[in-house]
Amino acid sequence: FSTFQWPNPLLNYADRQLYEGPVDILAEGCPPRNDSTIPAQWLRIAYHDMSTHNVDDGTGGLDASIQYELDRSQNVGEGMLASLNDFNGFQIISPFFGMADVIALGAIMAVAGCGGPFIPFSAGRVDATEAGPPTVPEPQQDLASHAESFRRQGFTPTEMIALVACGHTLGGVRQVDFPLVVTDSATVLQTFDTTPAFDTAVVSEYLQNTTQNPLVVGPNVTTRSDFRIFSSDGNATMQSLLSPANFNQTCSSLFERMLNTVPSNVNLTDPITEPFEYLVMNDNPSRTVTLLWADRQGLFCPPSGCSQPSNSTENVFFTIIGQMQEVTATRYPFNATINATSSISKFWFEINENDGSEPITVDNGGAGFVIDQDSVFVDVVRTERIVAHSGPVSEEFMKLVVRENSASSGASVASFTPSLNANPPFTPTINTTDLQLDASNPPDGKFAFFTANISFSATFLDLTISSANSTITQKNFDLTAVNLPFIFTSL
């Protein structure tokens, strides 16, 4: 059992992205693209985005500023645009999980997808709104400039050697983008080593003098930057990286630092190294899991009881990260009816293995899973996604239904919709709409229904209701975590 405290929307969301996808689907099996691989492209963009960091003043780092830096020659390559399009296409950017977090997650999936080590994931990066300085190292620069670039980014000369070797085990150099490095125009891409996998081939082929790495043996001596870097300590670091165990361990910890290099005013979560959102246990078909709750007065409910056994079990399908860690989990769904008058203040669970052992209580470290307020919430049963047709014209929107039980003077919803742009920068849209009394749903008990039509593709909502003396908000309601009905109708 982990020490995770609910609610923590960022950690919850980051955990779900790492262990349930969907980012890994494009990295699994190290799939080829543009004569390189998708993971090679994802790993390179993470390094280039981080390269703006300056340890001296704490600015720059992994902040998605790359979205504004694509026109620079140091960021040449179709992998850059393709990667950003991949990341935006997942539509997982949320109010607290921006493009920079997706770039970091992409690098983690990239390394794992090509057979490399697990890199612990921290989330909470903040997306830049403009370009950073042009500080990506380039092949024609000398060793001293490279050492200074890496120092500025927070890495020692020895770490520079390892970081470049770890990066250049994937992918290669494209002829059209670097014609001075790869001079033979019949070559589309010259790989750094003979295997697409994340492995030590880049090191062993270099040490055996069989390497075809164009940044080591390319015809143009000026652009042999990998040669200058790899040999800068008499090959001592490269020798140490020959051991696959040491290579994996060194690359994992350097990549973790690379991905966690952020502006000094940004705080990241603790690293996620296990799927803490789940109770990972051995399979026991006789196990029962019961949801229990207390009413709004904090009392455990009277005779009939406030408890509900789980109604089924579902297998959790883990990403390549979960598969690599060999974790398995079962999800226990519930369908509980809460009395509208006595309501709910907190809930918890009891797990009974039914094998004679004491049942276990799961109660968020003693506090219970506390429901802050029950004055306003999204009615997921009445909310629906609507596709309305009239001849060739079609309109898509979401009919949001909100319940509220206070005598409010105004209610509004701010909806967050990930970017549907074709090109970067992929900035989300946030719209604020007033909620109106819902004529189609008469009041029920002390609850009234309010409604608004919002974007079909909205993923997160903040609800606000104000009355004469208070404002109540329900922040970060995750529409992607609920299954809303689709309604097809005519306009």
Ligand code: HEM
């Ligand atoms: C002095 C430092 C470095 C220089 C001069 C350098 C240079 C280059 C060049 C010229 C390419 C070819 C890009 C293309 O044709 O699209 C490349 C590719 C690549 N670099 Fe670096 N690099 C450096 C450091 C790093 C580091 C630290 C990483 C760590 C993540 C990294 C990861 C990659 C990857 C994965 C590719 C392959 C991209 C693909 O195949 O699409 N590089 N690098």
